[in-house]
Amino acid sequence: MAILERIGFYFQTVIQIASDPIHIAILFGSVILGIIFGAMPGLTSTLGVALLTALTYGMDTATAMLCLLAIYVGGTYGGSYASILINIPGTAASAATALDGYPLACKGEGGRAIGLTTTASAIGTIISMLFLVSISPLISFFALQFTSFEFFLLAFFGILISGTLTSPDLVIKGWISGFLGLFLACVGRDMLQFYPRFTFGIPELDSGIEVVPVLIGAFGIPQIIQVLKDQFQIGETQKFQRILPEFGTIVRNIPKIVRSALIGVGIGAVPGIGEDIAAWVSYGAAKNASKHPERFGTGEYTAVLSTEVANNACVGGAMIPLLNLGIPGSPPAAMLLGALMLHGVTPGPMITFEHPNFIIEVAAILLLASMAMWVVGMLLAKQVVKVLRIPTQIFMPVIGVLCIIGSYALGMNIYNLYLMLPVGIISYFLIEMGFPIAPLVIGVILGPMADENLRRALMVSQGSFMPVFTRPVALVLFLIIVWTVLSQFPLFKDYKNKIIGKIFPRRAANTGLLPKKSTEQSEEN
Amino acid sequence: MEKDKLRKTDIYSGAVISLFGLWIILQALKMPMKDSWGGVQNVWYVSPAIFPLFVGCMIMLLGALLCRTALKMVGFKTFGQTARWLLSKMFLQFLNSIPNLRFYTIVVLFLSFVFLTIPRVDFFLSASLFLIVFITSFYFDDAILLKKLFFFYLAGILVLILYFSLGINDPLSRIVPFPADILTTCFKISYTVYAGLLIRGNPILRKKYRTAMIVAFVSPFVVGMIFKYFLLVPMPSEGLVVAVTDYFWYLEF
Numbered sequence: 001m002a003i004l005e006r007i008g009f010y011f012q013t014v015i016q017i018a019s020d021p022i023h024i025a026i027l028f029g030s031v032i033l034g035i036i037f038g039a040m041p042g043l044t045s046t047l048g049v050a051l052l053t054a055l056t057y058g059m060d061t062a063t064a065m066l067c068l069l070a071i072y073v074g075g076t077y078g079g080s081y082a083s084i085l086i087n088i089p090g091t092a093a094s095a096a097t098a099l100d101g102y103p104l105a106c107k108g109e110g111g112r113a114i115g116l117t118t119t120a121s122a123i124g125t126i127i128s129m130l131f132l133v134s135i136s137p138l139i140s141f142f143a144l145q146f147t148s149f150e151f152f153l154l155a156f157f158g159i160l161i162s163g164t165l166t167s168p169d170l171v172i173k174g175w176i177s178g179f180l181g182l183f184l185a186c187v188g189r190d191m192l193q194f195y196p197r198f199t200f201g202i203p204e205l206d207s208g209i210e211v212v213p214v215l216i217g218a219f220g221i222p223q224i225i226q227v228l229k230d231q232f233q234i235g236e237t238q239k240f241q242r243i244l245p246e247f248g249t250i251v252r253n254i255p256k257i258v259r260s261a262l263i264g265v266g267i268g269a270v271p272g273i274g275e276d277i278a279a280w281v282s283y284g285a286a287k288n289a290s291k292h293p294e295r296f297g298t299g300e301y302t303a304v305l306s307t308e309v310a311n312n313a314c315v316g317g318a319m320i321p322l323l324n325l326g327i328p329g330s331p332p333a334a335m336l337l338g339a340l341m342l343h344g345v346t347p348g349p350m351i352t353f354e355h356p357n358f359i360i361e362v363a364a365i366l367l368l369a370s371m372a373m374w375v376v377g378m379l380l381a382k383q384v385v386k387v388l389r390i391p392t393q394i395f396m397p398v399i400g401v402l403c404i405i406g407s408y409a410l411g412m413n414i415y416n417l418y419l420m421l422p423v424g425i426i427s428y429f430l431i432e433m434g435f436p437i438a439p440l441v442i443g444v445i446l447g448p449m450a451d452e453n454l455r456r457a458l459m460v461s462q463g464s465f466m467p468v469f470t471r472p473v474a475l476v477l478f479l480i481i482v483w484t485v486l487s488q489f490p491l492f493k494d495y496k497n498k499i500i501g502k503i504f505p506r507r508a509a510n511t512g513l514l515p516k517k518s519t520e521q522s523e524e525n
Numbered sequence: 526m527e528k529d530k531l532r533k534t535d536i537y538s539g540a541v542i543s544l545f546g547l548w549i550i551l552q553a554l555k556m557p558m559k560d561s562w563g564g565v566q567n568v569w570y571v572s573p574a575i576f577p578l579f580v581g582c583m584i585m586l587l588g589a590l591l592c593r594t595a596l597k598m599v600g601f602k603t604f605g606q607t608a609r610w611l612l613s614k615m616f617l618q619f620l621n622s623i624p625n626l627r628f629y630t631i632v633v634l635f636l637s638f639v640f641l642t643i644p645r646v647d648f649f650l651s652a653s654l655f656l657i658v659f660i661t662s663f664y665f666d667d668a669i670l671l672k673k674l675f676f677f678y679l680a681g682i683l684v685l686i687l688y689f690s691l692g693i694n695d696p697l698s699r700i701v702p703f704p705a706d707i708l709t710t711c712f713k714i715s716y717t718v719y720a721g722l723l724i725r726g727n728p729i730l731r732k733k734y735r736t737a738m739i740v741a742f743v744s745p746f747v748v749g750m751i752f753k754y755f756l757l758v759p760m761p762s763e764g765l766v767v768a769v770t771d772y773f774w775y776l777e778f
Contacts, residue, residue, distance in 0.1 A: 058756055169531060170594065176542055176587045182580045183549060195556060195573040221635070228663050229627045393666070394736065397659035398744050401652050404639065405748055409758045417639045417761075425632060433538050434531050451576040458570035 009357055010133070013364035023066060030067045031372040032380070034074020036387050039082050040395065044091050045075020047223065047399070049335040050216045053342065054406035061343040066365050068339055069315075072332045073369040076275050076312050077121040077377065081385055084113050084304075093275030093314075096283040096307040103299035115243040116301060117308040118377030119250055120257070124309035125370035127261035128268065128316020132323075133363045136352075139324040142473075143349035148457035149467050153477035155450035158271030158327045160484050162439040165270070165277060169434030171488045177435045181443020182450065184209050184423075191452055204415040211338040213407040213420040214444050218437050219331070220403040221424020224396050226431070243381055249301055256286060256302060257309050264310035268317020271442065274330030275311035282310030316366055323347045323359055327446060331438050334445050342410065532595045533603050539592030546585025553577035623668045630675045634659050637682045645689060646709045647764030652745035654713045660737040661720045665730055670723055677719055681712045706765035 017023045030052070037048035048071045056064035079094030084101035097117065104113040146154070159182065163174025187198045188208025199205040250257065260282040267278040286306035287296045296303050318329030326348035328334035340347055351358055376384070407420040427437050461467050468474045486492040556574035557567050569575065596603075610616055619625065634655060642651035658678050662671050688694065688708060697704040717738070724730035752758040753767070754774055760767055 055751075055756065057758075170535070170591065172587050172591045172594065176584065176591065179580055179584045179587065180542075183577070183584065186577045186580060190573040190576075192571060193557075193567075193573050197556065197573055197577060198552060225628065225631050228631055229624050231627075231666070391664065393663040394660055394740055397656050397663075398740065400635065400659065401656060401745060401748060404643070405648075405652075405752055408643075408761055409752055409756065412758060414644055414761050417643065421635055421639045424635075433534050454576060454579075455571055458575075463568065463570040 030070035034071035035078035038078020100303035124312030178439035185447020217420035217424035222428035260309035264313025265317035268314035535595035543588030549581030648760035649766035656741035
């Protein structure tokens with residue numbers, strides 16, 4: 001009965017939004033804006049969500065979510081335009097699409113490729129929405145059993161895994177970035193005793209560091225500096241004819257779509273890693289499973305399909321830990337978390353009690369956003385592509401003004417600007433030195449959760465760490481954290497390979513884990 | 526950055542990060558651990574210091590690890606190389622390179638916009654000044670012009686810094702309304718004229734100049750109007766232009 005009620009409410013929400021002209025206007029406007037942000041090299045969906053958060057300040061929560069989710073969905077999809085037409089990924093998420101999308105455009109099949117990515121992206125979002133609705137109650141149920149120890153370990157795991165997977169250079173740099181974010185979260189009066197930490201007597205720092213200006217600074221300012229410093233130029237766009245929906249190709253590739261969607265949802269659900277990794281993993285999986293892997297990179301439709309389904313499926317996947325655990329699954333989801341907090345919604349296991357229909361509302365918005373994205377993609381792609389002609393030297397300074405006014409508008413505090421700019425400049429240097437920024441942002445967001453839960457847990461256990469080993473979930477999380485850390489050390493890898501070699505000598509020899517001599521010896525024995 | 530260069534910078538960044546971690550620990554040790562705070566007797570595990578201590582230790586440890594890893598890869602000889610590079614002409618050339626000039630321009634523009642003009646000058650005027658300088662400096666795509674425009678802007682900013690730091694604004698505002706806005710407008714006009722004179726012989730740049738001016742004047746107006754009158758967000762500083770727009774917006778026919 002409850003399920004039927006939920007399904008009923010879901011369709012009721014869809015109809016309610018779809019029948020309101022203002023909501024429809026906001027939906028299409030945000031999707032178009034998202035596509036423009038995604039398509040413009042140098043702008044990202046994260047920045048789009050960040051800048052639009054300021055504009056949603058006066059809206060009710062449902063309308064704000066409609067606006068922000070639509071820009072997120074549109075931004076993730078929009079990146080494919082620049083990838084296919086100018087071979088420059090509009091966003092990191094569409095970098096894998098460029099490998100096969102651009103060769104297709106060079107062959108004169110750009111319209112077909114865009115039609116395919118549009119349909120694939122819509123399908124990816126819808127599949128991830130289904131996962132969000134079906135898995136959320138289960139995760140919420142388990143999360144309700146969590147105590148402070150589990151929440152502390154979960155936050156810690158989120159930062160570690162985000163650091164491990166997003167680091168472009170050494171993994172240590174990702175972890176350092178995460179801990180720097182945790183330090184920023186320490187600034188301000190602590191929530192248990194109200195003691196001022198790292199405030200240096202500045203009253204504006206007493207309430208802690210505002211998340212949204214930090215996010216805008218960390219994602220926006222480095223982007224502006226990088227693009228203008230390196231004189232990033234947008235190349236000539238490839239021409240494309242009529243956009244075809246490509247339903248035939250879609251139907252023929254249903255198993256591949258499902259596989260890519262599962263990869264997208266799975267990776268999206270892992271805290272802190274986003275659409276870019278989902279697209280690459282999906283591309284790799286599609287290539288490995290293909291009968292003609294040699295065609296990949298020369299303009300293969302399956303490749304374009306797999307990357308676009310996966311990066312858009314990541315959107316719904318990222319919503320799963322965000323809404324049920326309060327842990328963002330991707331950088332734009334981190335931005336959404338900030339926006340939700342602004343609107344008085346605190347995501348976490350209690351969301352099903354405090355806002356029982358919220359997850360269904362989010363799912364309904366995702367469905368409508370994916371449909372709006374498909375319509376815009378099919379009808380307005382040619383017009384949207386025109387924005388690629390705007391020189392970066394013109395739009396980047398305007399984005400700079402938007403970053404500044406956006407940071408200020410949230411709280412109408414000029415101190416936010418004094419914070420946003422240094423964070424942006426420091427982030428630029430960190431990026432230049434190979435430090436990823438996503439873990440820093442995740443650290444700022446998860447810091448208060450980690451801090452409060454660690455101390456609360458120790459308060460309950462009277463200073464004992466034993467519950468980590470006696471509580472099954474805490475123990476599992478602890479072991480995963482230990483494994484994540486140890487697996488990055490060469491010594492551990494050597495030991496692991498030796499053990500695998502002893503247990504499975506043939507497999508080890510085939511995969512090159514052991515030198516041939518030792519496997520031959522073990523076989524003789 | 527290339528891997529070898531990255532490793533060299535890792536040595537220094539690792540050391541700085543490690544020292545930063547140590548500073549966090551030292552600051553955290555000043556927080557109440559077992560003493561009473563706000564009439565409450567503390568125990569170590571509820572102390573506000575526990576989490577910063579943990580974070581500080583981790584940052585110090587990871588910074589040291591990064592430094593060690595980098596040193597293992599490039600060796601101690603890198604210190605000598607860096608010292609020689611810092612003392613050589615190459616370092617000066619690096620500082621004067623065009624990409625770095627672009628970087629200085631962007632940073633100076635942002636710093637002056639956020640810390641100098643936004644809190645003191647009408648938002649529309651400060652934003653349009655920022656955009657005029659930003660767009661013309663980069664859109665002309667000419668290193669010599671960038672240098673000239675940057676130094677002109679720097680000179681104007683120095684005048685504004687002197688004007689505000691010497692406290693001229695307050696006594697002057699009793700005689701003339703919005704003196705800071707008028708000064709900024711004069712600066713903006715002189716910059717526009719200077720940039721126009723620099724490119725007057727080049728038709729392509731003249732076209733770019735026109736585009737830059739349109740974007741620089743229209744976009745702050747559109748953005749500012751949306752925030753001020755539709756989202757009801759008061760501007761960080763409201764002066765001459767806001768007074769005029771307020772007059773028309775609230776005009777009762």
